[in-house]
Amino acid sequence: MEKSGFSPVGLRVLVVDDDPTWLKILEKMLKKCSYEVTTCGLAREALRLLRERKDGYDIVISDVNMPDMDGFKLLEHVGLELDLPVIMMSVDGETSRVMKGVQHGACDYLLKPIRMKELKIIWQHVLRKKLQEVRDIEGCGYEGGADWITRYDEAHFLGGGEDVSFGKKRKDFDFEKKLLQDESDPSSSSSKKARVVWSFELHQKFVNAVNQIGCDHKAGPKKILDLMNVPWLTRENVASHLQKYRLYLSRLEKGKELKCYSGGVKNADSSPKDVEVNSGYQSPGRSSYVFSGGNSLIQKATEIDPKPLASASLSDLNTDVIMPPKTKKTRIGFDPPISSSAFDSLLPWNDVPEVLESKPVLYENSFLQQQPLPSQSSYVANSAPSLMEEEMKPPYETPAGGSSVNADEFLMPQDKIPTVTLQDLDPSAMKLQEFNTEAILRSLNWELPESHHSVSLDTDLDLTWLQGERFLANTGLQFQDYSSSPSLLSELPAHLNWYGNERLPDPDEYSFMVDQGLFIS
Amino acid sequence: MEKLCDYFFIYFCPNLMICKNLFIGIAISNKLYIFFFSLLLPSRRVERAMDTLIAQLQRRFCDFTISLYHQGFLDDQFTELKKLQDECSPDFVAEVVTLFFEDCEKLISNMARALDQTGNVDFKLVGSSVHQLKGSSSSVGAKRVKGLCVTLKECCDSQNYEGCVRCLQQVDIEYKTLKAKLQDLFNLEQQIVQAGGRIPQVDI
Numbered sequence: 001m002e003k004s005g006f007s008p009v010g011l012r013v014l015v016v017d018d019d020p021t022w023l024k025i026l027e028k029m030l031k032k033c034s035y036e037v038t039t040c041g042l043a044r045e046a047l048r049l050l051r052e053r054k055d056g057y058d059i060v061i062s063d064v065n066m067p068d069m070d071g072f073k074l075l076e077h078v079g080l081e082l083d084l085p086v087i088m089m090s091v092d093g094e095t096s097r098v099m100k101g102v103q104h105g106a107c108d109y110l111l112k113p114i115r116m117k118e119l120k121i122i123w124q125h126v127l128r129k130k131l132q133e134v135r136d137i138e139g140c141g142y143e144g145g146a147d148w149i150t151r152y153d154e155a156h157f158l159g160g161g162e163d164v165s166f167g168k169k170r171k172d173f174d175f176e177k178k179l180l181q182d183e184s185d186p187s188s189s190s191s192k193k194a195r196v197v198w199s200f201e202l203h204q205k206f207v208n209a210v211n212q213i214g215c216d217h218k219a220g221p222k223k224i225l226d227l228m229n230v231p232w233l234t235r236e237n238v239a240s241h242l243q244k245y246r247l248y249l250s251r252l253e254k255g256k257e258l259k260c261y262s263g264g265v266k267n268a269d270s271s272p273k274d275v276e277v278n279s280g281y282q283s284p285g286r287s288s289y290v291f292s293g294g295n296s297l298i299q300k301a302t303e304i305d306p307k308p309l310a311s312a313s314l315s316d317l318n319t320d321v322i323m324p325p326k327t328k329k330t331r332i333g334f335d336p337p338i339s340s341s342a343f344d345s346l347l348p349w350n351d352v353p354e355v356l357e358s359k360p361v362l363y364e365n366s367f368l369q370q371q372p373l374p375s376q377s378s379y380v381a382n383s384a385p386s387l388m389e390e391e392m393k394p395p396y397e398t399p400a401g402g403s404s405v406n407a408d409e410f411l412m413p414q415d416k417i418p419t420v421t422l423q424d425l426d427p428s429a430m431k432l433q434e435f436n437t438e439a440i441l442r443s444l445n446w447e448l449p450e451s452h453h454s455v456s457l458d459t460d461l462d463l464t465w466l467q468g469e470r471f472l473a474n475t476g477l478q479f480q481d482y483s484s485s486p487s488l489l490s491e492l493p494a495h496l497n498w499y500g501n502e503r504l505p506d507p508d509e510y511s512f513m514v515d516q517g518l519f520i521s
Numbered sequence: 522m523e524k525l526c527d528y529f530f531i532y533f534c535p536n537l538m539i540c541k542n543l544f545i546g547i548a549i550s551n552k553l554y555i556f557f558f559s560l561l562l563p564s565r566r567v568e569r570a571m572d573t574l575i576a577q578l579q580r581r582f583c584d585f586t587i588s589l590y591h592q593g594f595l596d597d598q599f600t601e602l603k604k605l606q607d608e609c610s611p612d613f614v615a616e617v618v619t620l621f622f623e624d625c626e627k628l629i630s631n632m633a634r635a636l637d638q639t640g641n642v643d644f645k646l647v648g649s650s651v652h653q654l655k656g657s658s659s660s661v662g663a664k665r666v667k668g669l670c671v672t673l674k675e676c677c678d679s680q681n682y683e684g685c686v687r688c689l690q691q692v693d694i695e696y697k698t699l700k701a702k703l704q705d706l707f708n709l710e711q712q713i714v715q716a717g718g719r720i721p722q723v724d725i
Contacts, residue, residue: 019653021620021660028605028613065652091656113598113659 008123011035012056016046016074017063017089022112026061026119033120043069050082057084058126061110064090064097072104079105083133085125089114103251136237198241205230206241575718582709586723589706594699598662600725618703621661625696628654632689636682647685648677654692665695 013035017023023039030037038057040046043066050057060078064071075086088101089110101109107125110118198206209227221239228238589595599614606613628650635646655670669692676684710720 019624019656019660021617021624021657024617024620025602025605025660028610032605063656065649065656091659092652112656113601113662115601116604 008120009034011123011126012038012058013122014038014040014046014049014057014060015062016040016043016060016066016071018042018066019063022063026114029114029116029119032116035123042066043071043074046074047077050078050084054082059085059087059107059122061087061089061122064088064092064101072100075101075104075106083129085129087122087125103247105247132240136234136240138234202228202230202233203241206238206245210242210245571717575713575716578709578713578716579718579721582706582713583721583723585706585709587725589702590725593664593668594702596662596664597725598659600662602661615707618661621657621663622696622700624657625654625666628657629689629693629696632685636686636689642680642682642685644677644680644685648674651677663696663699666692666699669695 013030015023015026015030015037017026017039018041020041023041027037027039038049040049043062046060046062050060060074062071062074062078066074071088071090075088078084078086085107086105087108087110088106089112090097091112093111098109107128108122205228206224209224212227213223221235221242224242225233225235225238590599602614602617610616632647632650635643635650651670651674655667655674658664658667658670669688673685673688673692676688713720
């Protein structure tokens with residue numbers, strides 16, 4: 001759809017609802033609005049349809065209560081992977097539910113029974129998103145970047161079920177006018193998905209900048225942009241990215257609070273294994289960067305010897321930070337890189353023992369049963385921002401750490417992480433860990449078992465994955481303990497995967513995935 | 522052809538209207554016969570008979586519809602459904618309602634089964650089924666059913682076994698009553714259409 005000729009007619013809508021009656025009614029209603037409708041009774045089916053044709057739909061309308069997958073999960077998947085506007089609907093209009101929808105990124109929340117007039121205006125959400133994208137790409141002189149974020153936040157907290165972009169409406173119309181007038185402007189891209197690609201490196205820079213500034217609330221887009229020193233990036237790009245980042249962080253915090261102590265008991269068993277595994281890794285300089293940054297977590301991390309981890313001190317750290325092994329199935333794809341980096345990434349997470357403990361709940365293979373985890377309790381769970389930053393940092397600093405692997409290579413596997421995570425419905429925190437583990441892996445030059453490649457990756461991620469594999473093969477990391485024990489090896493990835501996962505898989509904790517989406521182009 | 526048969530019967534033997542369908546069935550197979558008869562009928566009288574029939578049916582239809590709304594069987598969502606019906610989907614409302622009743626049966630039997638496990642009742646399952654039923658009933662405007670769903674949900678949340686059982690029984694009765702009533706309504710509509718009339722817009 002060209003922005004100049006945007007019209008609601010022919011809007012491609014995907015409706016997901018387990019109730020056949022509503023599916024039929026909505027189909028009829030949307031057809032009456034002259035939209036192109038596809039209906040779906042299952043969330044997984046809907047995801048499949050969306051992934052098959054990435055550009056096949058303009059907007060998704062989904063019910064909240066569905067048998068196979070929670071509507072909020074689907075919402076996060078769609079928002080993260082495909083960045084489509086999603087509208088939630090339910091017969092239940094309780095404020096808490098509506099807030100949840102909004103927090104997970106829904107454009108709107110409709111109450112059943114739904115009226116025609118409500119469906120007639122859903123095209124506005126599509127247009128709004130398009131304008132946002134264009135704004136990101138072009139970085140047009142849209143001065144309200146920071147204001148927009150503030151308004152967005154406010155809308156989130158005040159609006160509840162209201163349209164969160166309420167405050168943007170006026171500007172949208174102005175902007176739309178400008179766009180319509182600029183048809184011949186070569187800089188005005190009309191491609192649907194042309195937007196800033198927040199690659200891993202870019203995001204690392206962003207996170208570093210935010211950390212440097214300190215508390216993320218003080219960080220404004222302009223400051224961040226200045227610190228990042230990326231010439232082609234605009235303040236608006238940074239502003240929108242910051243907004244997503246904040247959202248992610250706030251969700252992390254919530255998740256941590258909720259999950260703090262839920263999984264502690266399970267982390268018990270494989271601590272000895274953990275030690276073995278951990279000792280095999282080294283993170284020269286990893287810990288240093290891991291702990292750089294302004295939070296207390298980071299400072300604690302600096303206690304750790306930045307030298308290679310072969311020493312007992314490392315083991316200490318490892319035990320401390322051993323993360324509950326991740327479920328194999330989820331981590332399979334990332335195992336090799338993740339495992340190595342897991343160690344390093346573990347380090348920074350000392351402060352989030354509670355989170356770690358909670359993680360094992362969801363994992364089947366508690367490879368790293370965390371005896372060590374309880375010991376981590378000495379560290380106070382830090383704020384989500386710090387966690388995220390730390391996770392982000394290691395990968396970012398990998399090149400600086402002198403790893404033979406270049407950032408690009410490193411970045412690739414990261415790209416796929418989000419997708420894989422999404423597919424597995426793992427908490428977004430997993431993604432973070434992916435980054436860290438990658439970095440660590442590189443530095444450790446640890447040869448990871450190739451059998452752990454993710455099979456669930458999308459084909460477009462296969463390429464990046466292969467590159468990551470190449471990297472892994474090159475590093476030739478040798479972890480004796482691992483190689484000696486196949487079970488250990490198989491568990492390792494799970495463990496490693498888990499590392500970055502300070503938040504245990506929590507169906508609600510997909511905020512990270514939202515951020516992960518930042519890395520997906 | 523059927524119209525002519527109707528006119529024929531109204532004109533000649535109004536009392537036989539009841540079995541007119543039967544006669545029509547026979548008559549249609551003898552088209553020429555009927556055609557011949559129709560030629561004998563004065564057109565104006567036929568029209569008047571037709572009008573009377575249609576008017577009667579339409580009046581009955583309106584009254585019945587209004588009574589359904591007033592008695593709380595239906596609400597304005599049903600009106601919205603009717604608005605969606607058009608030439609592309611002339612049986613839209615009937616199809617939707619059929620889907621709804623099928624869903625009803627399934628959900629109610631699920632809940633009954635769950636409540637049957639005396640001593641080990643899965644109230645969560647009952648609760649989620651009720652939630653689904655509530656959503657379904659709101660889709661067709663089944664007001665009474667929806668109201669009972671709310672009560673049933675409360676009983677579930679408070680794990681009130683007797684309350685749940687009683688409520689579920691009421692839901693069962695209610696949906697079956699509604700089903701019968703809507704069936705009558707659709708029959709009336711069909712009769713009007715068969716008589717050559719237009720289904721009137723009923724303003725509640």
